Amino acid sequence: MKANRLGTVDSRFQVGNIMLCFRNVNLIAILDKHSWKIVWAWGPGILDWPHMPSMLSNGNILVFDNGPNRGHSRILEINPVNLQFVWQYPPENDPSKSFISNDRGSCLRLPNGNTLIGISEKARTIEVTPQGDIVWEFLNPIIENGRRQTFYRMMRYPTKMFEKYF
Numbered sequence: 001m002k003a004n005r006l007g008t009v010d011s012r013f014q015v016g017n018i019m020l021c022f023r024n025v026n027l028i029a030i031l032d033k034h035s036w037k038i039v040w041a042w043g044p045g046i047l048d049w050p051h052m053p054s055m056l057s058n059g060n061i062l063v064f065d066n067g068p069n070r071g072h073s074r075i076l077e078i079n080p081v082n083l084q085f086v087w088q089y090p091p092e093n094d095p096s097k098s099f100i101s102n103d104r105g106s107c108l109r110l111p112n113g114n115t116l117i118g119i120s121e122k123a124r125t126i127e128v129t130p131q132g133d134i135v136w137e138f139l140n141p142i143i144e145n146g147r148r149q150t151f152y153r154m155m156r157y158p159t160k161m162f163e164k165y166f
Contacts, residue, residue, distance in 0.1 A: 017039070052064050052105070054107075074089065090132060118154035121150050
């Protein structure tokens with residue numbers, strides 16, 4: 001887990017503890033780095049085949065919630081202390097932005113505050129603002145047997161990593 005403010009006031013979320021995701025039982029858990037005991041767990045009854053949870057610098061957790069049984073996927077940011085949803089995409093009040101990726105997907109909070117979402121089964125990646133507006137979209141151009149080739153995960157790398165090539 002990355003350093004976060006929450007870890008300084010709640011030892012369950014301290015730097016070095018290990019976050020795990022158990023997709024098939026709809027559970028995210030945090031293990032204490034010394035005892036290897038579960039110190040926090042959440043998800044059953046709320047999550048539906050989650051992927052790629054990450055601890056944000058503000059202490060919240062971001063997770064791709066696949067939703068095959070619910071019929072739509074969503075990205076959730078939750079406060080792990082009070083278990084309240086802080087942010088979600090698509091917004092509950094905007095079903096026009098609904099999407100589904102039954103068993104894969106990724107989400108990454110970017111330095112600019114936007115969220116990069118990999119909708120794996122649709123071979124689509126979007127970047128959305130905190131307000132839920134799509135500012136960038138990518139569709140995998142590789143088509144095999146009449147279908148876009150799926151991918152596992154999308155990540156954004158800083159452009160300065162590639163400056164020597166351009």
